[in-house]
Amino acid sequence: MLAMGLAMAAGLSAAGPRSWERLALQLLGASGLCSLAAGLWLLLGGPSDAVVMTLGVIPWHLILDPLSAVFLLPLGAVVSTIALYARPYLLHIETGFRRPGVATGFFVASMILVLLAAHAFPFMLGWEGMALASYLLVIQHHEESASRQAGLIYLLVAHMGALVLLLAFGLLAHGAGGPDFAQWRAAPASASAMAALALACLAFAAKAGLVPLHVWLPLAHPAAPSHISALMSAVMLKIAIYGMVRLCFDLVSVQSALGLAVTMITTGALSMVLGVVLALVQQDIKRVLACSSIENLGLVTMALGLALLYRTTGHAMLAAMALGAALLHVLNHALLKALLFLGAGTIQQACDTYDLGRMGGLLRRMPASGGLFLLGCLGLAAIPPLNGFASEWLLFQAALQSWQMEQGILRSLIPLAAACLALTTALGTACLLRLFASAFLGQARSRPARRAREAPRAMLLAQGMLAALCVLSGLFPGLLLMMLNQVTVALLHHPAVQTASALIITPVTATQASYAPLAVLAVIMIIALCTAALLHTRKRAALRRVQPWACGLGPPTARMQITPAALAMPLRQVFAGLLSIHERLGSPQGRRYHLEIADRTWDLLYAPVARFVMSLSRHAARLQSGRVRLYLGFSLGTLLVLLWVMSW
Amino acid sequence: MIRILRTILSNTTCTDAPPQLDAHALEQAGIAVRRMLDAQCRASLAIRQVDAGSCNGCELEIGALENPYHDLERFGVRFVASPRHADALLVTGPVSRHMAEALLRTWDAMAEPRLVIAAGDCACNGGLFGTSYASLGGVDQVIPVDVFIPGCPPPPERLLLGILAAMGRHVRA
């Protein structure tokens, strides 16, 4: 409540005079800290169930239960760090400074509202507010046509989603007899509830950017300023996941959701693979991150689908494990993605571009930013012992338990999903390695990159905080899982993992698998340090600096190092089927190389729809003949159809 | 595949016996050793070959060192792609002025301890090409040379002898 209020206040104060900007950011930070505190307070031994708030005369409830609290954690962490980050960052972008404070405040407030809502109306209100505020943020740079187009597509998708969600909520309210979530929870299972659930999941999928509804995401997220992108990718997408979890596991009591589960697993798997392949070929650093969000949201969705599948088949313990993996990944991805988007902002500030092809060699000029960015990349690439690995490991363990299921077909579905997960993990590593290497390694590819300077301390501090959280949650996933256990116990009556201590996690039994990141890190450090100590005796410590080897030619120039596009080229060739790639050599003298890579979903799915709509509208235009008789005829026909529908 | 295997099996190992390594043999071959590598390299040596303007004859004979008859690898000697990995630089040719800079760069790129072996008459003293507007006449005009192997081109046996001498093998033998 307090957090929401503060966020609103932040928004309002940003609307005020320029001198209030600092206050607005402070308020925003405070709201973030408040939500973080609220979440932690509940999960670390606050009231065991939920905190209910009523809004006086308005019959809406806001409830803070463990599930909301879990989602409040990343929100709080990200909001408070971006508040720290935003001021030096925005000061730099003088031309584009449009006082995004108002929209940011409302954006955060409406996200908190969605998380706390225990009633359909505040939920929808928050949902719409979130969409609107983020739209405003996307079109920050509305003088750029790409930005406007991104905003338009984003608005279209958001509103279609909202419409579908409204329909779903209507159906649910109709079936349960009221819009209060408590009523829904109590309502018996029904076909209409099932349909509503499917519709709602569709809306959530659009929000989460799942395939094939992902096309808006790589356009919209990069268009906003970096800290807003961080907020959108790290938090807003998770709100959609929150909606899925809330509806599927809490509000709607569906006993047999096989179809939905399978759909979620499939969609999740497709999103993972397509997302990571798209991320691999992007040239814009924020687009890479946005596409990687598609991948990670796909992963979470797949985990949710797995949980749903396990629950449907009566393995509540395994369902809890899969749900735990999903929620853990939500937390980890939020932290990592926020870190990387802030890193992207830092890079942009330093070399004035988001184009990977114009960066390079930044590590030597921005060692701290580089180190932090590397940490984020390694974490997101699921490299042990960082945090991205912990959640993927848990998901693998959940999939590994599929032998407990009786039905053969379902049992074989899970290994397929695991195969996709394995592929995605490997490709994700490639993608993030390319991202880091293109920006930070090698030589500078442009003049600004050559002159880049380290970011201001506040920005580094913000990223450092996120990085510290990433490292901590990577080394002590047990602590997070202890908190998540509360959610899974509340929803599925089982803890996510059987043993979770600060040092080790054991999903089922110790004979099946366990993972102790701190211990392995210790062993690795010991080996590395021993080796280094053995080799670095004083007489051998010296090393000589020379020119890089270029086959006897002078020192290699920046043109002689691999480019981001070329780095991904062999892999791009392998996955050419998922992309539409156009290459050609053009003038002058056939020495200009053109490369266009696009998402094939456009060609395969959206272009036909667009063509169909166009032709439909042409046909419709033919109806507009202007003759009164014809119009009257249409009206009559419509009336007849309506009567028929009502009687049915 | 069967045919390949059969061919392999029908041919026996044809590697020559290792050469006699003593001061007399070196003297007879005309190999001059000024310095050799230390004990670590006695059984393992990585060579980076640089043609600094030869007529390709020395390269043909150096290439022959890898064939089954001479089998340089059995002595722990390998040709490597990068000068960073190399202990010895095997240079041929009279060092054309155009190659001098590249040769120097290659030498710079190597890690200590490093050794230079000049193979062939041209590399030793300019040979037929001598010193001219285009040729510097010998490797020691550009970088310090430690082992000289004469011959136009030196036959593989002599090259082998020179390389083993550079490794300090004859000291132990």
Add this chain to the structure above:
Amino acid sequence: MNNSPAWLQELSAWGTSSRMLQDRILLVTVAPEHWAQLAPEASVRQLRFAGLWADVRDEKLEVNACLARDGWYVLLRATPLDGTMGLPSWARWYPAADRMQRHAHDLWGVRFGECNPPWTRHGAWKADEAPLRTPVTPQERGRDRYPFATFSGEGVYEIPVGPVHAGIIEPGHFRFSVAGEDILGLEERLGYVHKGIEWLACGRKPAALLPLASRVSADSTVAHSWAAALALECALGIAPTARGVVLRGFLAERERIANHLGDVGAICGDVGFAFAKMQCSRLREEWLRCQHGIFGHRLLMDCIAPGGVAVDLDAGHIRLLRANHRDMLQRWQNIAPILTDYPPLQDRLLNTGRLSTVAARGLGVSGYLARASGLSLDVRHDRPQPPYDRHPVQPCLQQRGDVAARLQVRMAEISASVRLLDALLDDLPPGPIQEPWPPGMAAEGVGVVEGFRGEIVTHVRLDDQGNVARFFPRDPSWFAWPALEVLVGGNIVADFPVCNKSVNASYSGCDL
């Protein structure tokens, strides 16, 4: 002149004077103002460009261009006008002329067309100096900036390879412009092994010329020294002894086999097929050891002398050689089918590095490069000089023009040449191996020989004392290098080494 083809008479009509230099080699002197028209005229008549070099005779700069067709050679000679020191460029009609013109410019100062970027000159002497006309002051590693053609566009980068290559090969620089793995363009930068052979040749006695010719390119040592000897002999109008001629053929065929064996092994080795590399290198080693035992030199250097050869065979040698041939043929016939039939190997080679027949003709390539692309060019067949007049050679042709075809041509030539060796031994006439060398006089001659790479054209001019005044050996690599640039287009970077090896052009042979 009477039985000369019609195109020859039409071409010689452009000249101010023309004379037969020797058998089927015509020298036409043309006025500099006609130089520009001659190239289109010749290319219309399907003449192949076979070389271009400059010379100074009586203080006057002159340029020789060699054109060929059906075993006939035309030497066009023009003297650039004094004031301009230049002639129009032929590169538009004969792309391969470009580098030879730039070479002539760098060494002799003769200008072709407007733009003369350096080719052989790097930083060792100044741009306005011509080391073969005037003494130059060597530069201490001057900064050498070469204008490489650049490709632009997203993701394009350059891979510089050389001059110090990773393998045991000669130095040269390759600049690849690539989009990932795909090669967009390759530009060669050669001249690193320029050690002044043309300069060293001037003033030598004819006998002293041959050691130098032997070392133009060590793998073609017999062919180059034979071509030089032939040019000397034609200049002075003497014929080598009958035994010497057969022995020359014998040595040349042995050299061909040795190199082809090495190439076959190296091509297979470049695609990681160690079996073939080791077997071929083993055969080659045995072959070279036999040569060392009989001719005293593994690579057959200095075996050819003016007027004949410097080595002779006795009956014991002949017995040894026959056994060697038999052994070789037998072992080769065991290995060769494996290489042609082995699918994983052929998969690497088929359609890699294709050079179309049209491109091959346009670039004027010769040797296996031409024969693998369906051009029937072989000096031994087109211009059967002794000993090939008595032992006709049929060119081994392939049509595809890819690496596999070049490998196939080499493999067929190995078998054919081993048989030819036996036939030459059968036909070895008795007698002296060397003709006495007459006292010198001013003369010039051209020697044309089929080396293992292809056609070698060597021009030698003697001064009044009979010393060498000009020596220019035109190695086939002059045309193979541009062909390499063309044939790697559309391939991936990882396939370049095998393409390069299948062309196996000489660096030393054209950097001189």
Add this chain to the structure above:
Amino acid sequence: MLPLQILLFALAAPLLNGWVDMLRARLQNRRGPSPLQPWRNLRRLFAKEPVVPHTASWLFRMAPYVMFAATLLASSALPMLTVQTPLASVTDVLVLTGFLTLARVALMIGSLDPGTAFGGLGASRELMLSALAEPTLLLGLFSLAMTAHSSNLAVLVGHLLDTGMMLRPSFLFTLLALLMVAGVENGRLPADNTTTHLELTMVHEAMVLEWSGRHLALVEWSGHMKLLFYGILLADLFAPWGLADHASPAMLALALLCLMGKLAALGVVLALTEALLPKMRLFRAPGMLNLAFLLAVLGLFSHVILEHNP
């Protein structure tokens, strides 16, 4: 126990490579180097002064250590002589593959750091090969883990030992897939050529061109250990006989003998493949890896459908 196994593993690793090199030489009708040669090479490299390019950052110097430590950790968690390993309780087979990925990432970062053309070229190729090989490895291990209902390596291998070797289709498919992956991951023919000098065709070698001295030694040593890792992994999973279930000297000696026998046999297979096959085209390697991936999926399916026993 743990330091002991780590030491034993690190010391034994170069020998396997030496053995393969020796066999390969014999298959080329030449004598070849001694099996101890990799050891001698390492000793020589450790004695050299390292050279670092101007353009390289601290990552370039750190990468070999990370690579070495990660590979060694992954290897030392494998059951080498005894079923129970010291690290079995804190890692599982998925974590091990994670550490191999860490090692590879360190290698690629180190190769891209100086900004040279060949480092980038090698890294882009390795990116493709590893991104396709890694899922296959994960999947193959996954299907074996499903058989034992555990991804704990000690339990997994113990289970395989207890049930005895049955001819399961899933094992056959997985074995084939893992063999291909092991070949590719270790830069062996037909995917990569360890003996080539040609920068333009290299994958692994192109990435290490800039390292020298002790850095190079660590990278090469990691390569040796990776080969041994795959060797022992394959031996553990498909021929676990002879592993000691408790640490008595006699049992350990027997286990050591068995392991040496298995690795020697594996070395013969590897040397034969390398003698008989040329390197395949770069863009055919993905085809082979896709085949391996399909085989792994097939193995998983055949386990789930045919051999299921809850």
